[in-house]
Amino acid sequence: RELSAAAGVPGVDILRILMSEGAMATLNTQMDPDMTELIAAELGIVIDFKAPKSLEDEFLDEIRSMVDPEESLVARPPVITFLGHVDHGKTSLIDKIIGMNVVGGESGGITQHIRAYQVDRNGKRISFVDTPGHEAFTEMRARGANVTDIAVIVVAADDGVMPQTEEAISHARAAEVPIVIALNKTDLPGIDFDKIYQQLATNDLLPSEWGGDVEVVKTSATTGAGIENLLDTLLTVAELHEYKANPDREALGTCLEAQQMADRGVMAKVMVQNGTLHVGDVVVCGDAFGRVKSMDDTLNSKLRHEEALPSMPVNIWGLDVAPAAGEHFYVLDDIGLAREIAEARAKRVRSEFLSGVAPTHVTLENLFDRLEGAVDVSTLNIILRADTRGSIEAIRKELGKLEHPEVKLRILQAMVGGVTEADVTLADASDAIVIGFNVVPDERAKSAAEQRGVQIRRYEVIYKIADDLKQSLEGMLKPEE
Ligand code: GDP
Numbered sequence: 154r155e156l157s158a159a160a161g162v163p164g165v166d167i168l169r170i171l172m173s174e175g176a177m178a179t180l181n182t183q184m185d186p187d188m189t190e191l192i193a194a195e196l197g198i199v200i201d202f203k204a205p206k207s208l209e210d211e212f213l214d215e216i217r218s219m220v221d222p223e224e225s226l227v228a229r230p231p232v233i234t235f236l237g238h239v240d241h242g243k244t245s246l247i248d249k250i251i252g253m254n255v256v257g258g259e260s261g262g263i264t265q266h267i268r269a270y271q272v273d274r275n276g277k278r279i280s281f282v283d284t285p286g287h288e289a290f291t292e293m294r295a296r297g298a299n300v301t302d303i304a305v306i307v308v309a310a311d312d313g314v315m316p317q318t319e320e321a322i323s324h325a326r327a328a329e330v331p332i333v334i335a336l337n338k339t340d341l342p343g344i345d346f347d348k349i350y351q352q353l354a355t356n357d358l359l360p361s362e363w364g365g366d367v368e369v370v371k372t373s374a375t376t377g378a379g380i381e382n383l384l385d386t387l388l389t390v391a392e393l394h395e396y397k398a399n400p401d402r403e404a405l406g407t408c409l410e411a412q413q414m415a416d417r418g419v420m421a422k423v424m425v426q427n428g429t430l431h432v433g434d435v436v437v438c439g440d441a442f443g444r445v446k447s448m449d450d451t452l453n454s455k456l457r458h459e460e461a462l463p464s465m466p467v468n469i470w471g472l473d474v475a476p477a478a479g480e481h482f483y484v485l486d487d488i489g490l491a492r493e494i495a496e497a498r499a500k501r502v503r504s505e506f507l508s509g510v511a512p513t514h515v516t517l518e519n520l521f522d523r524l525e526g527a528v529d530v531s532t533l534n535i536i537l538r539a540d541t542r543g544s545i546e547a548i549r550k551e552l553g554k555l556e557h558p559e560v561k562l563r564i565l566q567a568m569v570g571g572v573t574e575a576d577v578t579l580a581d582a583s584d585a586i587v588i589g590f591n592v593v594p595d596e597r598a599k600s601a602a603e604q605r606g607v608q609i610r611r612y613e614v615i616y617k618i619a620d621d622l623k624q625s626l627e628g629m630l631k632p633e634e
Contacts, residue, residue, distance in 0.1 A: 296479030521628030
């Protein structure tokens with residue numbers, strides 16, 4: 154009966170087909186997928202099977218579709234992440250900003266992987282999420298957690314733009330967040346600013362002093378020079394982007410990290426992204442759930458909070474197990490429902506793990522099918538690794554010639570050197586393919602790619618890359634031997 158209604162075909166016609174197949178049926182018979190396919194084929198209609206919605210999907214759909222009325226939105230502090238080449242002064246800058254050594258400041262033996270805190274600048278707040286590197290930053294994105302509003306790329310003035318700086322830039326760019334440059338270590342003598350500005354410009358980051366739109370703030374974590382300027386610049390960029398949230402709704406956000414503490418249960422460091430989180434709220438986060446028993450300040454574990462506003466990081470206690478970093482959390486009013494959702498998720502995660510199914514990202518072989526399936530593929534993201542700068546330029550030029558009415562090629566990152574695990578993480582977070590030209594992936598990159606379903610393609614001839622891409626876009630690519 155349902156199929157008849159959905160397809161606009163009289164029920165008797167469907168029954169007749171079933172009968173001719175030797176199936177005894179009435180209008181109330183429940184049909185299996187095979188039988189449904191068969192009837193659809195007979196009727197010349199296309200059937201799209203959808204899995205029944207899980208409780209968790211239904212609940213999340215409801216939350217996601219909840220629109221905050223314009224008048225409920227108020228400015229929220231920007232969330233900043235520092236990225237950059239190792240030893241360029243990320244940690245020193247952050248320590249200086251907080252005005253204390255946070256690692257020593259946080260008691261209770263919590264091993265800090267990701268730090269998160271809020272500082273006050275003349276009555277305006279700024280939040281920081283300090284990941285241990287751009288890989289961790291992108292790892293969070295790969296799990297669907299976009300907590301960062303603005304990326305600060307730290308460049309040491311004595312070193313200039315280094316390979317890891319370039320990586321950090323592409324990771325920030327892939328996250329589509331504004332970039333501010335902290336040109337650090339400017340207390341050192343003999344700095345060639347023009348050279349560094351030139352390097353930035355080469356990376357498509359034209360400093361505002363040169364007429365571009367990228368703010369470059371000269372800092373010294375050692376003397377403290379420029380730090381206030383940096384904070385003010387971040388506030389200006391934030392004002393420009395008008396980050397807003399509705400503090401009057403139930404909270405949602407992201408778990409930055411979580412740990413089972415021997416004596417006190419689970420501590421989860423979370424970032425509230427919308428709404429206000431209160432002590433006593435029922436929270437579901439990944440496969441964890443519970444009622445928030447208490448909330449600690451992220452900088453001072455002796456300080457308790459009763460509530461956490463949008464963009465505020467806080468350490469919460471009360472979840473039953475430690476959720477994975479990058480999991481979203483939601484507040485709901487029914488603890489029974491929270492348990493059900495958490496259990497359903499735990500079960501799903503286990504079965505996915507056991508079946509070993511890797512998520513499938515775009516590949517040159519499935520690109521066309523995706524296009525045909527009308528999945529929204531307006532861009533093909535590419536991460537390029539090559540043996541030399543010259544190769545990169547030549548490949549860029551070749552690919553620039555490719556044209557397709559619906560798909561745009563976008564090179565997220567083009568760098569010299571072998572394919573790394575960070576590249577695979579970036580590809581995972583951005584649904585990209587990795588192309589290696591005259592380079593090979595290292596072992597960790599290889600196994601990460603397998604696990605995450607990311608395609609790494611290797612080439613030794615430039616025109617072959619363009620050829621394969623062209624054929625892929627036309628659905629003519631033969632599977633790789
Ligand atoms: P990270 O790896 O980017 O977090 O870099 P760190 O903050 O650990 O700094 C690396 C080294 O550079 C340390 O020895 C710092 O003392 C030093 N350093 C950081 N900032 C400055 C600065 O502004 N001026 C000078 N002269 N040294 C700095």
